[in-house]
Amino acid sequence: MGFRIVPMDTALADEVRTTLRAPGYGHPAWREVPTEAAPCRVCLDAIEPGREALIAFTYDPFREREDVPLPGPVFVHERRCEPYAEPGVYPARLGRSGLLLNCYGDGRRLVLAHRVAHADAEPALDELLARPDVDYIHVRSATAGCYLCTALPD
Ligand SMILES: [Zn+2]
Structure with missing residues (x-):
């Protein structure tokens, strides 16, 4: 058994890029060119500081899965980007x-909540998702606390 990383839904990101409103909340989203690398929740790669624009908005990672939300701020590229799809591989530049x-x-x-170094993400995800009591994992930044992506058993 392995894992697969699930990024934010592309249609949802496109909706925010068009409306500049947080899905399900209606709060204003905003556009900026970051001064430090920021993680895009669709391609799960960096939004390059000084060169690319991001859209920031409120997002609930439990959306369409559970009925008690846990909203927080996330970023996506302002431009369309390819959703991450590499089964069994943790994104190289996400949550360094x-x-x-x-x-x-x-x-x-x-x-349980388990803190790991970026380099140890893959064996940790394999091991934790093999537990019978774990159905899915929300990966968050250990420093900023924000939601990055979901990991499912594969
Ligand atoms: Zn992106």
């Missing part, structure tokens, strides 16, 4: 300062 793996069971039950 460390990851918090929030492991959930069905019903939004937090089974």
Whole structure:
């Protein structure tokens, strides 16, 4: 058994790029050119500081999965980008300062929260998703705390 990383839905990101409103909330989204590299939640690569624009908005990673939300700020490229799709591979430039793996069971039950270095993400995801009580993992930045992506068993 392995894992696959699931990025934000492309249609949802496109909606925000068009409306500049947070999906489900209606709060204003905003555009800026970052001064430091920021992680795009669609391609799961860096938005290059000084060269590319981002759209920032409020996002609930439990959207369409659980009925109690946990919204927070996220970024996507302002331009369209290709959604990440590399089964069994953790994105090379996502969460380089460390990851918090929030492991959930069905019903939004937090089974455990595990902090790992970026280099240790792949074996940790394999091991945690093999547990019978873990259904999915929300990967967050261990430093900023923000949601990065979801990991599912493959
Ligand atoms: Zn992107």
